[in-house]
Amino acid sequence: MKAAIKFCLKYAVFLGVGLASAGLIAGLVSGNWDIVATGLIIAGIVLMGVWLLFIGRLGAPNQPNFWQRRSTQVGTNALVSTLSVLAILGLINFVAVRNVYRADITETQQFSLAPETKQVLKGLKSPVKMYLFTRDADPNDRILLDRLTGQTKQFSFEYVDPQTNPTLAQRFKLKNDLVNKDVFLERFSHFENRPITQLVQSINPEVRLSESKIVNSLIRVTSDRRPKIYFLQGHGEKSLKPGKQSISAAVKGLTDRNFQVEPLSLAQTGEVPTDAAVIVVAGPQQPLFEPEIKLLTEYQRQGGNLLVLLDPRTETGIDPLLKQWGIVLDNRLAIDASGIGKQLNLGPAAPIVQTYSDHPITRSFSNSISFYPYARPLEILEVPNVRPNPIVITNDKSWADADPDAKPVRFGEGDRMGPLPIGVALSRVVLPTATPSPTTANAQPSPSPSPSPSPTPVSPSQEARMVVFGNTGFAMDGYFNQAINGDVLLNSISWLSQDDAQPLSVRPRSVKNRRIIPSQELVLGLFISAVIMVPLLGLITAIGLWWRRR
Amino acid sequence: MLVNLLAIYKRELRNYFVLPWAYVIAAVFWFINGFLFFSIVFGDDGVIRNAQFNDLQASSGIVAGQYDAAYQVVTVFLATVGSLALFILPILSMGLYSEERKRGTLELLATSPITNWVVAVGKLLAVVTFFIGLTLPLMVYIVVALSAATPPVSTQLIFVGYGALILMAASVLSLGMFISSLTDSTIVAAIATFGLVLLLSLIDLIAKSPTMIGQAINQIALIKQYQEMIQGQVTSSGLVMFASYIVLGVFLTAQSIEAFRFQRS
Numbered sequence: 001m002k003a004a005i006k007f008c009l010k011y012a013v014f015l016g017v018g019l020a021s022a023g024l025i026a027g028l029v030s031g032n033w034d035i036v037a038t039g040l041i042i043a044g045i046v047l048m049g050v051w052l053l054f055i056g057r058l059g060a061p062n063q064p065n066f067w068q069r070r071s072t073q074v075g076t077n078a079l080v081s082t083l084s085v086l087a088i089l090g091l092i093n094f095v096a097v098r099n100v101y102r103a104d105i106t107e108t109q110q111f112s113l114a115p116e117t118k119q120v121l122k123g124l125k126s127p128v129k130m131y132l133f134t135r136d137a138d139p140n141d142r143i144l145l146d147r148l149t150g151q152t153k154q155f156s157f158e159y160v161d162p163q164t165n166p167t168l169a170q171r172f173k174l175k176n177d178l179v180n181k182d183v184f185l186e187r188f189s190h191f192e193n194r195p196i197t198q199l200v201q202s203i204n205p206e207v208r209l210s211e212s213k214i215v216n217s218l219i220r221v222t223s224d225r226r227p228k229i230y231f232l233q234g235h236g237e238k239s240l241k242p243g244k245q246s247i248s249a250a251v252k253g254l255t256d257r258n259f260q261v262e263p264l265s266l267a268q269t270g271e272v273p274t275d276a277a278v279i280v281v282a283g284p285q286q287p288l289f290e291p292e293i294k295l296l297t298e299y300q301r302q303g304g305n306l307l308v309l310l311d312p313r314t315e316t317g318i319d320p321l322l323k324q325w326g327i328v329l330d331n332r333l334a335i336d337a338s339g340i341g342k343q344l345n346l347g348p349a350a351p352i353v354q355t356y357s358d359h360p361i362t363r364s365f366s367n368s369i370s371f372y373p374y375a376r377p378l379e380i381l382e383v384p385n386v387r388p389n390p391i392v393i394t395n396d397k398s399w400a401d402a403d404p405d406a407k408p409v410r411f412g413e414g415d416r417m418g419p420l421p422i423g424v425a426l427s428r429v430v431l432p433t434a435t436p437s438p439t440t441a442n443a444q445p446s447p448s449p450s451p452s453p454s455p456t457p458v459s460p461s462q463e464a465r466m467v468v469f470g471n472t473g474f475a476m477d478g479y480f481n482q483a484i485n486g487d488v489l490l491n492s493i494s495w496l497s498q499d500d501a502q503p504l505s506v507r508p509r510s511v512k513n514r515r516i517i518p519s520q521e522l523v524l525g526l527f528i529s530a531v532i533m534v535p536l537l538g539l540i541t542a543i544g545l546w547w548r549r550r
Numbered sequence: 551m552l553v554n555l556l557a558i559y560k561r562e563l564r565n566y567f568v569l570p571w572a573y574v575i576a577a578v579f580w581f582i583n584g585f586l587f588f589s590i591v592f593g594d595d596g597v598i599r600n601a602q603f604n605d606l607q608a609s610s611g612i613v614a615g616q617y618d619a620a621y622q623v624v625t626v627f628l629a630t631v632g633s634l635a636l637f638i639l640p641i642l643s644m645g646l647y648s649e650e651r652k653r654g655t656l657e658l659l660a661t662s663p664i665t666n667w668v669v670a671v672g673k674l675l676a677v678v679t680f681f682i683g684l685t686l687p688l689m690v691y692i693v694v695a696l697s698a699a700t701p702p703v704s705t706q707l708i709f710v711g712y713g714a715l716i717l718m719a720a721s722v723l724s725l726g727m728f729i730s731s732l733t734d735s736t737i738v739a740a741i742a743t744f745g746l747v748l749l750l751s752l753i754d755l756i757a758k759s760p761t762m763i764g765q766a767i768n769q770i771a772l773i774k775q776y777q778e779m780i781q782g783q784v785t786s787s788g789l790v791m792f793a794s795y796i797v798l799g800v801f802l803t804a805q806s807i808e809a810f811r812f813q814r815s
Contacts, residue, residue: 530584538577
């Protein structure tokens with residue numbers, strides 16, 4: 001009987017270690033330390049403790065007691081110092097994980113936040129919290145979230161298990177399924193006195209958190225109003241619905257950026273809506289009516305913002321309005337002979353633009369490519385009070401061709417040498433008085449302003465803005481999402497809307513374009529040295545050494 | 551102390567250069583890596599082919615067409631070298647102490663006036679030096695291949711990636727050295743070290759839970775930290791982790807030799 005108890009005690013330690021490890025693993029794998037996991041660990045520790053207490057009585061009777069042996073003392077010392085070193089290392093690592101400094105040594109800063117993202121985060125004025133309704137924290141998501149929280153104290157995040165927190169899940173109207181898990185942003189709006197929630201995206205093992213989606217949602221959740229963009233209709237303008245000659249991709253881009261897009265038929269309404277942030281004239285094919293031009297002129301005189309996209313060789317009747325701003329349309333076609341377009345499968349009639357002037361619209365573009373299929377150049381004249389800025393300029397090897405149908409296309413008589421401005425951003429200071437003063441009347445071709453009820457802009461802005469492009473192609477479906485064409489349009493509208501809280505371009509980080517073009521000699525040389533010579537050298541040395549040892 | 555360290559370092563390093571098996575390992579390692587390097591860069595599914603395929607797709611507008619061939623070469627090849635090194639490293643560390651145990655020279659070393667941790671550091675430095683010698687030709691291949699890159703590439707990523715490789719190797723070798731000090735069979739030491747490496751490389755699979763435990767496991771996932779670093783993300787916590795592994799290995803080795811001395815006395 002006594003022998004049996006002794007036997008049990010002697011081997012209790014193995015059972016103890018086993019139970020404790022089982023508990024640890026159960027806790028680690030399941031991620032929650034419930035009664036089973038903690039119970040197993042405690043049982044294991046108790047068993048090991050019992051074994052330690054009784055170990056002294058189990059030794060052979062003629063040897064000194066286990067606890068009095070010298071080796072035990074040394075062993076205990078070693079154990080204590082080992083445990084303390086482990087504890088110190090663990091502590092250092094714990095501190096290191098909590099305060100991570102990251103260096104991103106990739107050329108295009110692939111692993112850093114975009115400057116626009118930082119700008120948005122730094123601009124947060126009230127706390128915004130992100131709820132991720134999933135139990136699975138992807139390490140890459142964690143890295144992104146850590147980077148976001150590192151920028152500002154206003155942004156925080158929390159992983160929520162919808163099963164254990166059903167009330168929260170209900171508040172957000174979750175649409176989680178087996179794979180897709182929703183991510184939300186929430187901010188308490190003092191203006192509306194209620195929390196504003198915004199769906200960021202649904203994540204699943206393939207689609208992880210996206211920086212651009214987070215930023216766009218941040219903008220939406222923090223701004224209390226959505227500026228309205230009106231697209232003029234009724235003269236063969238590009239359609240807002242998907243289909244032929246459509247700019248639906250641009251419309252989607254605008255909605256994603258927290259704009260409201262509405263069609264506008266000036267001929268029917270007879271007035272400019274008071275809530276118009278920007279009016280867009282997108283490639284009319286027939287001339288606008290005289291009263292419409294007058295309405296737009298009056299709208300601009302009150303500080304309205306206008307985006308004009310015009311096709312070459314079409315009569316639009318908008319010329320007098322443009323002339324007030326010092327913009328004259330060139331009837332020739334812009335030709336690009338640099339040949340850069342060939343890489344993108346574009347002909348010479350689609351000028352490639354890589355140089356932009358310093359302007360809020362183009363500031364973040366550096367040397368990115370945008371292109372403008374069938375563009376008409378613009379001429380800029382000096383007009384008092386108007387500040388023009390040619391934001392999009394063709395390259396040196398371009399010209400305006402008067403007779404593009406002639407083959408081959410080459411610079412000839414009647415052509416205008418490039419670089420040519422294709423897009424111009426203009427701003428004009430609005431005079432505080434609503435009635436036209438004599439100085440402004442000078443600049444206006446129509447001496448009697450229309451007596452229609454003058455529209456009052458939503459916010460009395462200090463300046464009127466206009467952006468003119470001698471091109472509609474870049475904004476149309478099919479081209480909009482290529483290169484940075486979309487950014488050119490979206491940034492233009494952002495600037496025009498005079499909502500300076502609107503961020504400019506946020507694009508996923510891309511790598512630098514680089515190729516390896518080795519010569520034949522290099523390939524051969526590398527093959528001979530890497531695959532044959534170097535291994536052979538090692539082998540010969542080995543054989544030589546072995547031979548000498550014999 | 552420094553003199554002792556240098557003496558141990560020299561003695562250990564000399565061992566490697568007179569042993570034929572070290573050169574055999576080097577030859578095999580060089581051949582496999584040279585072959586893999588060649589196929590990664592110039593092979594049918596290699597980086598240059600991928601770049602051409604990418605251009606082809608870009609011309610038809612399927613993808614954006616941005617492709618950094620040099621970056622691909624560095625990251626893919628270093629990841630390959632890293633995983634191959636995991637097989638080589640246990641072989642390099644297996645004999646560090648078990649060989650001495652078997653030959654009976656460990657008593658001399660343990661009872662000598664040189665402290666245990668100086669011996670351990672000296673041995674570790676020697677074996678890391680040998681590993682640097684083993685991998686240096688591979689870095690030369692990368693530099694030569696990248697000399698044909700247009701536009702030219704900065705060597706920063708290569709240096710950081712190579713640094714990561716050395717740090718990871720030093721961590722594994724340090725732990726391997728400890729295991730080698732526990733047994734007098736080199737084979738057992740090699741297998742046990744390999745098992746440990748396997749455990750460390752698989753550990754990030756269970757680091758999914760967002761709890762603090764998950765975060766802790768994430769921090770000790772050796773291979774994951776290495777992969778992040780060769781891609782160009784250097785984190786302070788990653789460097790701390792590598793340093794912790796190295797310090798832990800050296801400390802445990804010194805402790806183990808201390809215990810060995812008392813067992814004998």
